[in-house]
Amino acid sequence: MNNTMKMSGDMRLARRSLLKLSAALPLAGALPLLIGESRAASAATQLNIYSWPDYFAQDDLTAFGKASGVTANIATYNANEIMFAKLNSPAGAGFDIVIPSSGWIRQLAQRKLIREIDHDRLDLGALDKSLLNRDFDPGNKYSIPKDWGVLGVVYDPAAVGGEIRTWQDFLDAGAKPGVSGRVRLTKSASETLGPALWIAGKDWNKASEDEIRAAGDQMRDFAKHVKTFAAFDPAALASGAIVLAQANQAAARNALIQNPKLKWVVPGPRSEIWIDNYAIASGATNLDAAYDFLKFFLKPDVQVRETEYLGYPAAIAGLRKKLGPDVKQASMIFGGDHVDFDALTSFIVDPKTIGLYQEMQTRVMAAAGG
């Protein structure tokens, strides 16, 4: 007899009420202080955000706190999979706002872990239209774009001995002596297998098992040239320990600022655009505070400030012209001046294939030896 143990449902309801009770206790303790404050202050003064680390400028968080009286508590994750695993379990109750990447919106929505956004409460008119209504969330029912990135290659042209224009160039360059053993690939399965699939002309959201395996085999052969899958380190590129690296444009920008001799390219025929989004957790208790937070952070001047702080481009339209004059390597924030946005595609996690993607990634990392 099989019992399906859903990591949500009944357990989560009990957990949520327990959390509510334990949240009430410190409020009860703070009652004497609250009485002294204005009666108009709302009882919900906390907003629980589950986000990437260091993803909001502290100045803006403080300004938000002053303007609305709401303190933002930020818990962090450094991988979408961790965020998904937590939200999919009883431990994920109690968050109001989460910041999932484009690939995971569909899975979160299907499992009812995020709730539909009430578009009557928000004005998305100032946002870049090309970032809205995309294939991972048609109509933006569940998500509002926060910022975005593209997958590209940053390299030392002297060591590589030429220019890189396509992903095949990237693989060829990695095999050259002097470059082999000094290559960085990302840890993400889709970003490792994507290039091989794109070289073969395949779509990574529609690839069959055989096509994914073939891509995995090709990258496994390449793996012997790879030095590291760890988080991107601009210092390694500056010192020459790494001369060829997959990276997103903001990380590459940091490397270019430290070593202007490096070059950046978004290789053809296709590459990735990912979009990080605001989403409201289905267990959110402070909806008013959540919408206040979203309204505040969607303000144009706040988005410009966030962009200058993070190095990732916010979703607002016409951002290039709005940036201050002293922003270093400003065009790199947008991936440079020659990005063909029609050639960019977002990965969407599909439970039928994600296991195979991960298995191939594990084998690539193992084949890199060490």
Place this chain on the structure above:
Amino acid sequence: MTDDLFAAVPTLWLFIFFFAPLALTAAISFGHSSFGDVAFGMTLDNYRTALSGFYRVAFLRTLQFAATGCLLCIVVAFPAAFFIARRSGRFEKAAIVLVLVPYFTSFLIRVMSWQILLSRGGPGEALLHGLHLYSGPLDLMDTKTAVFIGMVYSYLPIAIVPLYVVLRRIPVALEDAGRDLGAGRFSTFFLIILPLARPGIATAILLTGVPMLGEMVIPTLLGGDRGVLMGQAISSQYIDAQNYALGSAMAMLVLVSVGVLVALLARFTRGFAETAP
């Protein structure tokens, strides 16, 4: 009565936070996994997957890795422990405190310091250049060597302490007796001291080898996350692939090998209930 009560608290803690989750992991390892969910069942498929092909290679590679790391650790720790226990005179207490002081710092910070020391153009390179031991750029970061350096460094205090404790209890009188009977320095060491230090060596193997079997942080930070070991493989199954059943099966396998290791070591040190007269 109060004794039982006092014993009940840690037992309850152990049960709630150790045995119950362990039992759950064992139960899940026999189940069927789909993306993000797990259904309890009774299948050995997960164990079959965990013991075949790629995962078996990873498992064996991890055993070899832990054995090498453990051996290196003890080879470095034994002279240190011997010196502190038997030759340091009035500096003994200060020496053992110095060995333990790094443990006041966060483990992560200590490992990341090695990232700085071993990087190109870093202090390690400067030192080697200054001593004329090496020329050219130091490319130790993200290599197996860097991983073993980090591992030996992190586990060294844990290896030194049990060796120190055991070596300390070997009576000096035994060394004197050996010398009276004609044993030279080497014979004294290999025939008297080393055999009596077996419980310490066994404990050191246990305390270093077992965590090394599940080591994940150091290969990621110092090894460029290459060469998948069991810690990384299990974590990847749980988090990246959302395949709790396979991850649990792999975790159970690691547990079983630890159990075998403990049993072997217990056998190896039978009859050592007391080391000092």
